[in-house]
Amino acid sequence: MSTPIQAHDLGHPHVLAIAKRQRLHDALFYRVSQAFAVLVLMALIGIIATLFINAWPAFREFGFAFIWTAEWDVVNEQFGALMAIIGTLATSAIAMIIGVPLAFGIALFLTETCPVWLRRPLGTAVELLAAIPSIIYGMFGLFVFAPLFADYFQIPVQELMAGMPIVGAIFGGVPNGLGILAAGIILSFMVLPYMAAVTRDVFEVVPQILRESAYGLGATTTEVVRHVVMPYAFKGVVGAVMLGLGRALGETMAVTFVIGNAHRIPETINAPGVSITSALANEFAESFGMHMHTLFALGFLLFILTFVVLALARLLILHVEEGKGSKGY
């Protein structure tokens, strides 16, 4: 260039050329990044469409009754999803009943009572637990947990409750360490660190000055958590629970190892059962024809189930935020 360009000389052809080139680059950048975002959209549509197309023969054959039919006859090709749905919901419910209070307790301990020098190592340990592959939970459940569970929980509890009318029936069944309850407990071990770590993060975000104000008014730690930390962190806590629930519903390997894999409706919580994911893991590789279409239908139902859970969590958060009148605190 011959003459140096002055800052105010915006009409200079060289400056205009740069501006034009940059505008082009920006437009290109916008389009490219948008294309990748749309790609993700297409992937989800593709997943749903593929699952539905492959599941369609099963839905056409069995109709809506597929969802509440309790039959799994591979030879005669009579299938129903009820047992798998019950197994999935029951194990996830047990995992949540055990896991949510424990996760909440751990988060509480890590943010409120734990000495400061211990917080980091303990928090890291919880996160380490979250990084253990789920198949290790399954192997641990089958080889280590199940025998101990049978000897030290199922048999004593059954002896204790043998005479009682309702609880005795609930805890009945062959005490071999495998079944719905064992799978639920292993699942709770598995989802516990996720929920604990996220809840801890959410609690930590609460401004310290809010806590100190409440303590200054004479509140106990419990009251501070109940009336200050929880309302502030509610959205995140719901998110943490939903993350755990989503994991529990979709978990495959850990459940398959310990659920017992019997296609029948579990009469007691110690009875072996089957979940959607364990049916898929066990049978998919050997399936063909209607059997395979049915397994695709099970996968489709699982997808819908997790989707509904996510949508409900969104609705719950929206509802609570509306009740507060404003989003700011």
Added chain:
Amino acid sequence: MQINQSLYNQRRRKNAAIMAFSGVASVIGLAVLVWILFVLFSNGFYALDWEIFTQDTPAPGTPGGGLRNAIVGSLIMVGCAVLISTPIGVLAGIYLAEFGDANKTASVTRFVNEVMLSAPSVVLGLFVFAVVVMTMGNFSGYAGMIALSLIAIPVVIKTTENMMRMIPGSLREAAFALGAPHWKVATMVVMTPACCWRWRASAARPRHCSLPRSTTSSSPSTWTARWPTCRSGSTTWP
């Protein structure tokens, strides 16, 4: 000063009970961790030797042998999955963070990403089976790679967007004021510190990082690639 002694004692008891519960919960959580790690090491340690890494898995019933095929297969598959998922995830994340305010496409994509994030890995495995394995006619490393990428992409998108949104707006505005085009602001001003943060965050918190999640997902890869059980790995591997 007068205090209601019974109410005060009641509050203190309740507090003590709940604090004790939270302590017990932490002990249980850590005990489970220690137990699992102890079982893993005590059973797995004596089985570890060089042959695990240097020899292939033999036919069932034959003594000796190692897991070389499975280890190499996992590494290749995870490496390729990272190569596929990182550009897609990072670019889509940039779109959401930079152009995603009050934008219909972006809000739909964000919701879709949430759905993908919570989608069970089995379902993704089913999809890849239907699309890749059924059309190609056999299990392959490609299918495993695609399944793992599908798991990793939503995680990468979400982390990228969150990290880019943490960069202060003043930094961005300063760059714009100097006349930097948007793509330079996004890639050089916003991404660079975001990358550092992201790396630190993922090093400190494994669950933010997509890598552990994709390396440890066993269900989609066992069907789509059949690597762990596949002795003739080289025939299915391209």
